[in-house]
Amino acid sequence: MLALKLLWRNWKAGEVKILASALILAVAVVSCISIFTDRLEQALISQSHTFLGADRVIRSSQPIDQTWRLLAKEHKIQTANTTQFASMVFSAEKMHLAAVKAVSPGYPLLGNLTISQQAFATDPAVIKIAQSVPAAGEIWADSRLLPLLGIELGGSLSVGEKELTLTRVIIDEPDRGSNFSAYGARVMMNESDLASTKVIQPGSRIRYQWLLAGDESQLSVFLAQLKPLMTPHETIVDVESAQQGLAKTLDTARKFLLLSAMIGVLLAGVAIAIAARRFAQRHVDQVALLKSLGASSTKVRQIYAIQLIALGAIAAVIGLLIGQALQMGIASAVASVFPVALQAASYTSYLPGIITGVVCLVCFVAPPLWHLPVIPPIKILRRELEVGGVAFYWQASLGLLAMIVLVAIFSNDVWLSASIISAMLVLMVLTAVFAVLLLRLGSRVGRKVGSVWRLALASLNRNAQQSVIQMMVFGLAIMLLLTLTSLRTTLIEDWQLQLPAETPNHFFLNVSPAEKDSVLKLMQQQGVESQHLFPMVRARLTHINGIEPTDEVKQRAEMLRREANLSWAETLGDDNRIIDGKWWDEWQEPGVYGISVEAQAAEELGVSLGDDLTFSVGGLMLDARVASIRTLKWDSMNPNFYFLMSPGALENFSPTYLTSVYLDPENKLFINTLLEQFPTIVVIEMDRVIAQIQSIVSQVSAGIELMLWLVLLGGFMVMWAAVSATMDERKQETALLRALGSSRNRLLGSLWIEFSLLGGLAGVMAVCGAEVLLLSIQYWVLDMPLQVHFGLWLWGTLGAMLLIGGLGVISCRRVITTSPGLILREVG
């Protein structure tokens, strides 16, 4: 096969190296990211599912209907039950209000329940994954219950009327985090012992959870059939609703990875287009020769088509292999800290890489080569003959179309695609205009400056068209790289800000006014730093503007169906922001108490400024007027309230207090000390959930760092391709100048100036583009606060100057160090 032989010879001659490398890089970047994100997503979904202990949970205040269980069986859905309630548990001498959980065999469906025979065990050797739930007659409990009740393993513990034997301590349970009402220490028992405790009575506050796991499509069908049967008592809990903060973090991470893939592909696409253009230019003579030797247009087309297809296939295979290897590298780096094993990638995750290869080949490589077969054979004798190709605007349109297709494949997000593509277009047009103006200015200045500068400016002007194109390409590559780098920094900082190292991880509730000072004192004694103690009164919203809410509103607003916590505050918390109305210091309405409502709650309730809300507090009525609407950050882990009253409003309703504290693992026994002195205080432990989120954030950040390096490689490739594209002319010019007696240093200086100027100007444009792009991505895509990147302006421009300057000089180094005669002979 002549075509393949020619391809091999072209490869050896270095003619296709940039083209092939760019193609390989495109396929590798996309494959790596699509395979890795697929695995990551699968792992994170299953990881997130372990927060639920299942794929879905039906939560209800009533026992689950028996017919539903049959339906689940029909759909081959795995199920398990948990029944949770707060109840006193007794040892021989002491008692504790524990969070009781009765579980059925099979619990948890996903994730691991870890237990030990040693209280407070941290040594992995003594921590085991529970293979079954507690047997009938047995009970497992949190370590801290043992000193609290003064019992050991093997001792007896009573729940209601049932006496059970304590056989294990619970180290961790997967769905602990999803249950914010887990007051008190956890005890876990077998579901079959539940009836004999006689704790569950009509009117008891019980949370029934029906855990479901199975194939996603079967689950969807099953849930679709189940939904019409559900009453307002039942709700479906999925990963997102269970872990909103985490889901948002992961979604942002996924978007970032896809964005990196997209930017990687765009960069590789540009590199491919430039390399293909150069390949075509260098092959004009080869085609003319082939035609003079009798090759027909059809034959030439065939030869190049086979070369392209072979090149594409080889690049796709190598790209896929590199992509696979890279993602394995990333996965193994991440695996050491990842809580669950990454699963094998699905076959579909290999497709984007292959599609990318094909799209790049068809849209970026084929157009510049399209005219090769119709080059007239007389070109071999008349080298000055102009060879027309596919019109530039067609090539550009096709390239643009390819970019849109690729961006659409990766982002699935109209705003993201639109903002990236339009930023690219605007940048390219502006750069072109800017570059032309500057080159004109440069040619005037060039006449008045020193010879090295004159040489550099003359070179830029002589190849004005090339210089403008290079500036556009450099600008584009730098813009994309700057965007990605800054976005990564912002993103990781934003996550770390969300959950800083000492985020409060325990909530203390139900502190009575009499206990308030003593609790604070105890905290001080034990070195536990407390946030503010917030007063809290449980109340039910009964009327809005004197009218009882309709069923429709009740259905929409959960807080009308349950008691809400009212609080008051003199000053507004750091993580609260008034978006409408005024805070107390500016709000004056004599004779009426004011209330500040959280924005989302206000929307659900349909209330706005000036509306009157009536609450029932233990049967006593309390009226308040909406004075402001607030947004707040729930993920700050500080106590926050939907309703904040003006000071004094709750004075007559004996409040309890609430606070959040950070306890490190060594200090955990403080809870026991606290509960021993104040047994009625309720403790919510969030430490494991927060630790888990922090660890996932740090792993995903590590993954993002690695991805960034890959994309940077793409950026360098574009610049390399762009510099190499003009190398033939440059070689000839430089060799000629050397032959005419220019010193090496002078040429080197001129090259530095020329490329640094190109880089600096491209850098300025890139920084402008990157800033606009970053702001629009922050605003529309990532839903983050807008932030101007001042550092970018300085190091973006300087970095571009140094980088392009360096790249240019390195690429041309050979021309300067080799004898001019040899170079002139090479370029003919």
Added chain:
Amino acid sequence: MLNAQSLTKKVTTAAGELVILDEVSLQLEAGDSLAITGASGSGKSTLLGILAGLDEPSSGRISLNQHELTELGEEGRAKVRANHVGFVFQSFQLLPGLTALENVMMPLELHGIDNAKGKAEFFLTRVGLNERLNHYPQQLSGGEQQRVAIARAFASEPDILFADEPTGNLDSATGAHVIELLFELNREQGTTLILVTHEQRLAEHCQKRINLEGGKVVERHCKSSTTACEAI
């Protein structure tokens, strides 16, 4: 072998119509050698391109080895070039990425000729480059590069060989050596040879010669007799 009648080539430029060739006619028998001479811009290379089927005349007829070139399309002319024509160019036109051997093999492979490698090695040895088979063009001197080009031209055993200023890029000693080789092979293979040159020395090697001026044949010259010259 070659019969060209009233070849005219006109091109339209911004300044108006430009006549590059004006009613040029010539005839050659198999094994003949013809030198086309003339000053720069006299239309030599244009005539060579048209005679070889690389370009089309604006009017006139050419028959090459029984093929009416002027009646064929580009695909048909490509076939004729493939089967009957060889070229040697002033700037050698070797592909820089290919070794000497690969350059010579290329036309053979293009036409699917068996044992391309053996044949290429034979011709490279014949032009005295058996030690340089795996050298790249930039590693060869100008004379050596032109010898590779000659080996490439003769390797496909053409009936007619067109040479465009074959010694134009060479010094006189190297040029003389290349001329010698070209005519030696021409004789051995019985190839018809048409070359464009402005070098008197080279033109004198040919049996026939025409001189162009402003696209017109202003002089015809033959080594053997004047009567035969009328038939050029």
